[in-house]
Amino acid sequence: MTTAAPAPFTADDYKARMDRAAQAAADAGLAGVLVAPGPDLVWLTGYQPTAITERLTLLVLAAGSEPVLVVPTLEAPDAERAPGAPALTLRDWTDGKDPYAVTAPLLDVNGRFGVSDNGWAMHLLGLQQELPTTSYASLTEALPMLRGVKDAHELERLTAAGAAADATYEQILKVRFSGRKENDVAADLAALLKEFGHSQVDFTVVGSGPNGANPHHEAGDRVIERGDMVVLDFGGLKHGYGSDTSRTVHVGEPTDEERQVHDTVRIAQDAGCAVIQPGIACQDVDRAARAVIDDAGYGEYFIHRTGHGIGVTTHEPPYMIEGEEQELVPGMCFSVEPGIYLPGRFGVRIEDIVTVTEEGCRRLNNTPREMAIVE
Template structure:
């Protein structure tokens, strides 16, 4: 058995089941099949993670047929070593040959396919040229649930990533903030994420004082001062699955207004988390959090959606935003992260990753959400 620090490894059977579900979902959606380019969809479906280049790599999935991975010959050895390789057939092509001619016999003339959103335009144009009557649509729009629902082993990895992010937050509260640059604290966050098992750090937002009013502020050379509110938002990948959490801290004692704004965001974040349950629409989470902030008069200062999905990437569908009526089902994982941003002054954001359970929601981040005082 794996140790508590090592996840249960995915098997070829796991990937075979994922590819089968994707092909069947495509058929149910009226598509001839699914075309998957290098990127998160390919990682999720096969465990293979090649670099996306001008050389065509494409997974072809069709209901009732064996999956086929079109791959450059010089990259075939790597593809053969992917965990999911036994569940598919490789069809390689050598430099000097037309990869679209190799791919064309795998597709139905006149068929409509869902294709990865991050497929290179040159590859899509190549397919369109050789099969002019075949059409394509966004895979995310056609199959929004492709990666949205996580199995038990995926949830374990997300929980481990969340726990590592929580441990990072616990340690960052011990460092000195005042008199140091934002980039110094960001470097501390990155080092801590690595210490607690992350293989990849995707972002370390440190928004001090007025910079906190920019939700995606890149840590800069501003020196953090006593009296600053500081927004921390950090995450990355551990065991191939994402973490993403936000907390807001204060250097020294806050003013009454700063404390009040933080309390409002904390109440809004709780309302968003409390709204999570099977059958609720994604937009219901946004509405619940936004209603609290609007009630207290800061509605115009909540300037982004309430959340986004997370899995093999730190940002992916589904999105908790007005107009998204996709219903929540057990196994979905996403952020709940309302905020208030006062330009030129300060910002506040609180974020947890939440997974949908059979009867509600469970937070994968458990650190205190009260306004922490740092030095």
């Protein structure tokens, strides 16, 4: 499977993102956005420090002001080469100097700022000590949809990542499961994701038999046996954007009950996808999928949300769960992944990444959802 790499994002792309973030902060009543190294900084600037240390690196965005990236002097050369660097100003500080004193003049002394969730507490406390009248909120709380709506270039990358995950699933069906350890199949999944263009493998869940009843089971030394249901959940990053798909296979012929549970999850997953359209709430997707499982009598065994957003990370807002009233808009991308988990026996999960369109949704995973029989 060979596909041409998408064109890289430009300085103009990053400038537009920074401008959008600053305006979104202003619209939310915030004085600005403070972004530490991590996925938000990569998305906004293309800059990812080679080593994230205790030294303060912070992007400061505020409507009406030029973006400023505060960096340690020894890391300034790398920051200057970042794709988004032409759209911002670098302000460096040397070891032995107070980075918070360098940053303070950039901030409204009475402002409330959104802070990226992975910022270090020591840096936030340092800013609070320097500017005691400022206040802060996590970006997930203050601007949950900052990265939630993808543009055409991002959708291209997510589509390619989904296709690579699909190719991985098609190939894993050809390997032998019975008599091998879960770790062996997980290694096959990781190798296939890499073969099909992933630069990073984030997870390879292989939950066989009773292990499948744990949604986040990590592959282990259990030997897969004939008669096992096996939950496969795998993904990572390709071209900087995430894949995440789940299918549940069976080693040899399943029982009638196993078929019934699998069919229930498949129908629930279809129901969740069927209601997706602009204007409905995230919780409506969860309700549609959950109703099918409730009606089949397995409601107590569906123990997680129906979905999560995906982009430069494999889990991000929005979340498909009761109580989430965020409305869907075209360009949102998220998983639809209902499951049933019978403790001590087996589990079933089916997951696709979808993107909201003007008419409904488009699946980014398109492998068969019917139960596959493996050897």
